[in-house]
Amino acid sequence: AGFDRVVQTGPGGSFVTRVTEAPSRFVGTIAKWAVFLGALSLAVSVLGISALSAFVGEVFEYLPNVIAAVLIFLVAGAVAAAVATLATRTLGGTGLGKIVGTAGPVLIMAIAGFMILEQLEIAPEIVRITYAAIMGALALGFALAFGLGGRDVAHEMLQGAYQTGREKKDEFRRDLDAGMTRERAETL
Numbered sequence: 001a002g003f004d005r006v007v008q009t010g011p012g013g014s015f016v017t018r019v020t021e022a023p024s025r026f027v028g029t030i031a032k033w034a035v036f037l038g039a040l041s042l043a044v045s046v047l048g049i050s051a052l053s054a055f056v057g058e059v060f061e062y063l064p065n066v067i068a069a070v071l072i073f074l075v076a077g078a079v080a081a082a083v084a085t086l087a088t089r090t091l092g093g094t095g096l097g098k099i100v101g102t103a104g105p106v107l108i109m110a111i112a113g114f115m116i117l118e119q120l121e122i123a124p125e126i127v128r129i130t131y132a133a134i135m136g137a138l139a140l141g142f143a144l145a146f147g148l149g150g151r152d153v154a155h156e157m158l159q160g161a162y163q164t165g166r167e168k169k170d171e172f173r174r175d176l177d178a179g180m181t182r183e184r185a186e187t188l
Helices: 003-008 013-019 023-047 050-091 095-119 124-147 151-167 171-185
Strands: none
Touching: 003 023, 023 050, 050 095, 050 124, 050 171, 095 124, 095 151, 151 171
């Protein structure tokens, strides 16, 4: 039916290709397991073994979590690929483009990783604590950099970054304008 071609040539085609060579085979495998689990459920209910029925019931209760985790992964991957593509198309090979093109997808996939672990209920307390600890560590690092002994160094760093930003403001603007012009030319 051309499903593989349509999916692989779409906007997220390179991402899909990294996940699976044949998307139709992947969808077929999911369908096979869905039919198998449905048949297993019917067979267990006919047997009337309560422990086995309870186990199959728990598996079916957990299935939406797995599907949601896969969807989170796919959406996050598509968004990360879109951010990288957008950064490359608009900012090209500039320094800012490389930073955004690298940091954006990594940040998106890291957050998605925490969301997936939370959805799969894999040690949810540890996931929450780890996420909170990472955010707290970043906040504490910034607070210490500006508050305690590094105040003068932080001032110098900010002053240097500010000066560099002002000096390269026109360069960033030119890079952005060139990227936008290139994008408009490619879409026409």
